[in-house]
Each structure stands twice: as C-alpha cells, then as structure tokens.
Amino acid sequence: MRDLFIGLMSGTSMDGVDGVLAGFSAGAPRVLQHASAPFPTALRQELMALNASGPDELHRAWLAGNALMRVYAEVVHALLSHAQLPASAVQAIGAHGQTVRHRPQAFDGTGYTIQLAQPALLAELAGITVVADFRSRDVAAGGQGAPLAPFFHQEIFGRPGEDVGVLNIGGISNVTLLRADGSMRGFDCGPGNALMDGWCADHSGAAYDDDGRWAASGQVITKLLASLLAEPYFALPPPKSTGRDLFNRPWLQAHLQGFRDAAPADVQATLAELTARACADDIQRHAPALKRLIVCGGGALNGHLMRRLQALLPNAQVESSAAHGLPPLQVEAAAFAWLARKCLRGEKLELTTTTGARGARVLGGIYPA
Incomplete structure (x- = not known):
C-alpha cells in the first residue's frame, strides 16, 4: 500500500x-x-x-x-x-x-x-x-463551508440497508445522518466541547473536564439550560453551520447574568447537558428511527457526555468510533x-x-x- x-x-x-x-x-x-x-x-x-x-x-x-x-x-x-x-x-x-x-x-x-x-x-x-x-x-x-466530514463518514461508517448517525464532538458538534438508501445529510448541531473547556479552564485550572467527572458532580440548572436552548440557531433547519463566532464566552456570560450565584460545577453540568441536548434533539428531529450513533472527536472520550447521549437517545446504540476501527481523535x-x-x-x-x-x-x- x-x-x-x-x-x-x-x-x-x-x-x-x-x-x-x-x-x-x-x-x-x-x-x-x-x-x-x-x-x-x-x-x-x-x-x-x-x-x-x-x-x-x-x-x-x-x-x-x-x-x-x-x-x-x-x-x-x-x-x-x-x-x-x-x-x-x-x-x-x-x-x-x-x-x-x-x-x-x-x-x-x-x-x-x-x-x-x-x-x-x-x-x-x-x-x-x-x-x-x-x-x-x-x-x-x-x-x-461546513461540515465537510460527512463525505468521509459515509465512506468509512456507511452501512448498506442501515441508518447510521455519526456525531463528531470537537469544539463544535456536527452530525452526519447516513440513510439506508445511500443518501446523506450533515450539519452542525451547536457547541461541542468549546464552552465546557472554557468554563473548566476558567474555574478549575484544567484545560478540559477529564471524562466529564466535574460535570457529573454538579446538578443541571434547569432555567439556565432552558435559556441556553432558546438560542435561535438550534431551531434553524439544515443546512446550517456555526462556530465560536456565536458560541463563545460573551454568549455564555450573557446567559449567566441571572445565575451569578450558581456553583461552577452546576454550570459545567448544564453546559454538558446543553451539548448533549443540542445533539440529541437534532437527531430526534431529523432521524427519529436511528438505531446506531457513532461518536468521534474529543467528546467521545467524555464518559459523562456519552452517558447523557445514551440516556437522551434510548432507542439508539451510542458507541465510540473506536468500536469501528478508527479512534475518536483520528477521524x-x-x-x-x-x-x-x-x-x-x-x-x-x-x-x-x-x-x-x-x-x-x-x-x-x-x-x-
């Protein structure tokens, strides 16, 4: 070769x-x-x-x-x-x-x-x-201009006769929906690790939340999550793409105005839930019968995030791309x-x-x- x-x-x-x-x-x-x-x-x-x-x-x-x-x-x-x-x-x-x-x-x-x-x-x-x-x-x-990875996802993870989802969770999350008939759709869901990593660095000194342990130790702030999910981007139909131009520190700080007394771990838990919900909601909206979701990117190494995705998508098998021969950080x-x-x-x-x-x-x- x-x-x-x-x-x-x-x-x-x-x-x-x-x-x-x-x-x-x-x-x-x-x-x-x-x-x-x-x-x-x-x-x-x-x-x-x-x-x-x-x-x-x-x-x-x-x-x-x-x-x-x-x-x-x-x-x-x-x-x-x-x-x-x-x-x-x-x-x-x-x-x-x-x-x-x-x-x-x-x-x-x-x-x-x-x-x-x-x-x-x-x-x-x-x-x-x-x-x-x-x-x-x-x-x-x-x-x-994004996402471009869906074409590669189709080459590597597509299965004739089966609907497969491929979710890449980097700083921003994007999903590829591979249909049983060979057709394909892909778009950005919203924030991936970017907001979580930034909050973790600011409040714990670590570059990222290892395995999602810090988020798992907190409680989701329901009203904050609802405020974050009200962002109009989430309701846009595909094709759509996004980045740090929208999901950045000022965007988060604007939503935190009424939650200044919130425990940092609870905010981290809420940000993890935001990422999971944004991804799961898009999958349920555009591929409600999906049975297999392959996750790659750094988010696939976050055990708490993977568990939340599985809980939010109970009818799909959520698994790392490593189970399909390509480790998450190589995809x-x-x-x-x-x-x-x-x-x-x-x-x-x-x-x-x-x-x-x-x-x-x-x-x-x-x-x-």
Missing part, C-alpha cells in the same frame, strides 16, 4: 494538532500512524484572541499562521519518523488550518470562512505537496487526508445535502512540494 497521504486537523477546541498517515486501497483509508502536538500557550491564546476583532489583526493572523504551520510540520516529521519513511513517500498533506472566523452567507450574501494556514510554508518545511483551503470553494458555491485528521486525495484526483463532492452548495465541487487548493 503506497498511496500514502497525511491528514492534519486542528479544530475549534484549539488545543493542538492531530495528524495521521493514511494508506488508501480502493478509496478507503487505513490509518498507519497517528501523532499529535499541543499548541504552545502563547499560540493558543493568540488563536483564541483572533476569533474576535482586535488591533493589527492582519499582521497577527499571518504570524499566527506561520507558527501554526511549524506545529503542523512537527507532527508531519513525527509521523514520518514513526513510519521510517522519507517525505517523498507521501503524495500530499491535507491541512485543515485553524478556523478563527466562520460567517458563510453573511454580510454580502456570500460571506466567508477563515482557516488560518500558510500552506506554502508547510510545503517548504515538510517537503511534501500540501492541499489546504478546503472550505472556501464551498462557500463561493453558496454553501455553508477528522483521516478525513482531511481523504479530502486531499480527492482534490489531487480532481474528484468532486456533491455538497447540496450537507452544506447547501449549488452542486458538486472539487475542494482545496494545491501547493506543490
């Missing part, structure tokens, strides 16, 4: 980079190596800050993109070292970049989505062709290796039922080694 690609993903959790080396046979990938690297504290802080307007943004964003590519390159070198392969053995790197703004269809009818990346720099550092900027063509074609990185291969082969993806784009498009820009 020499059809080798690397996929790199840094998601809305903004905690670091996951990378995979994948080999392809008959179109389906097999992960051969996995590596990851955390963001240096200063880079993570800058990336978080760039989610909102601030001084000298163009200068800061370009330098942050350079720094991000250096972390990406570290992961690439780790993958090659583990596999004992030269850079020349890899056809291309699929590099997602770091989303800092996501406003499709806003302002002028087209809007934009911004994934910070300097793919030319990564091509120089790695010595490998880089495919990047996957989302902007979709936005240009009238789509949401999205593998998806961008797959998307890079699609781009190099000039293969279009039919985007209408997921992002709402006008039709099939080739996604990504190519930066040769």
Whole structure:
C-alpha cells in the first residue's frame, strides 16, 4: 500500500494538532500512524484572541499562521519518523488550518470562512505537496463551508440497508445522518466541547473536564439550560453551520447574568447537558428511527457526555468510533487526508445535502512540494 497521504486537523477546541498517515486501497483509508502536538500557550491564546476583532489583526493572523504551520510540520516529521519513511513517500498533506472566523452567507450574501494556514510554508518545511483551503470553494458555491466530514463518514461508517448517525464532538458538534438508501445529510448541531473547556479552564485550572467527572458532580440548572436552548440557531433547519463566532464566552456570560450565584460545577453540568441536548434533539428531529450513533472527536472520550447521549437517545446504540476501527481523535485528521486525495484526483463532492452548495465541487487548493 503506497498511496500514502497525511491528514492534519486542528479544530475549534484549539488545543493542538492531530495528524495521521493514511494508506488508501480502493478509496478507503487505513490509518498507519497517528501523532499529535499541543499548541504552545502563547499560540493558543493568540488563536483564541483572533476569533474576535482586535488591533493589527492582519499582521497577527499571518504570524499566527506561520507558527501554526511549524506545529503542523512537527507532527508531519513525527509521523514520518514513526513510519521510517522519507517525505517523498507521501503524495500530499491535507491541512485543515485553524478556523478563527466562520460567517458563510453573511454580510454580502456570500460571506466567508477563515482557516488560518500558510500552506506554502508547510510545503517548504515538510517537503511534501500540501492541499489546504478546503472550505472556501464551498462557500463561493453558496454553501455553508461546513461540515465537510460527512463525505468521509459515509465512506468509512456507511452501512448498506442501515441508518447510521455519526456525531463528531470537537469544539463544535456536527452530525452526519447516513440513510439506508445511500443518501446523506450533515450539519452542525451547536457547541461541542468549546464552552465546557472554557468554563473548566476558567474555574478549575484544567484545560478540559477529564471524562466529564466535574460535570457529573454538579446538578443541571434547569432555567439556565432552558435559556441556553432558546438560542435561535438550534431551531434553524439544515443546512446550517456555526462556530465560536456565536458560541463563545460573551454568549455564555450573557446567559449567566441571572445565575451569578450558581456553583461552577452546576454550570459545567448544564453546559454538558446543553451539548448533549443540542445533539440529541437534532437527531430526534431529523432521524427519529436511528438505531446506531457513532461518536468521534474529543467528546467521545467524555464518559459523562456519552452517558447523557445514551440516556437522551434510548432507542439508539451510542458507541465510540473506536468500536469501528478508527479512534475518536483520528477521524477528522483521516478525513482531511481523504479530502486531499480527492482534490489531487480532481474528484468532486456533491455538497447540496450537507452544506447547501449549488452542486458538486472539487475542494482545496494545491501547493506543490
């Protein structure tokens, strides 16, 4: 198996980079190596800050993109070292970049989505062709630019004759609904780990709530949960996508105005319930007969969140993607290796039922080694 690609993903959790080396046979990938690297504290802080307007943004964003590519390159070198392969053995790197703004269809009818990346720099550092900027063509074609992973989910997790749901819980959560007849739908549900991680960092000093233990120790604040769930985004029909532009610290603080005396653990429990409810409500609304839900992303490692999803979806079997051969933290990185291969082969993806784009498009820009 020499059809080798690397996929790199840094998601809305903004905690670091996951990378995979994948080999392809008959179109389906097999992960051969996995590596990851955390963001240096200063880079993570800058990336978080760039989610909102601030001084000298163009200068800061370009330098942050350079720094991000250096972390990406570290992961690439780790993958090659583990596999004992030269850079020349890899056809291309699929590099997602770091989303800092996501406003499709806003302002002028087209809007934009911004994934910070300097793919030319990564091509120089790695010595490998880089495919990047996957989302902007979709936005240009009238789509949401997200989610893109459903096409990969269909390739890996689709089962003929069976309805399957694939729920990715990163910083933002998105669901793919794979129908028994081969049709597909995908969209963003709402917050994933972003609000929980931020609250945990602010009030416990930990970067995230390990296994959801802190949330499990608290009590859901019913009135706060109702206020959060009243956000109009949750009632929008798909196609729809979202990000930290909406679900961010100021959004949460606005809802907490009447709950200043709430125990931090109770707020964490409520945020976990918000994520679970937003996902479960969308699944019940759009796939009420679903019998199997495969969960990936960092949220799949949160035992409390997984238990809440199972309780809210009693008729479905909720299980980790690890049970289907692909560990949760490898799925999205593998998806961008797959998307890079699609781009190099000039293969279009039919985007209408997921992002709402006008039709099939080739996604990504190519930066040769």
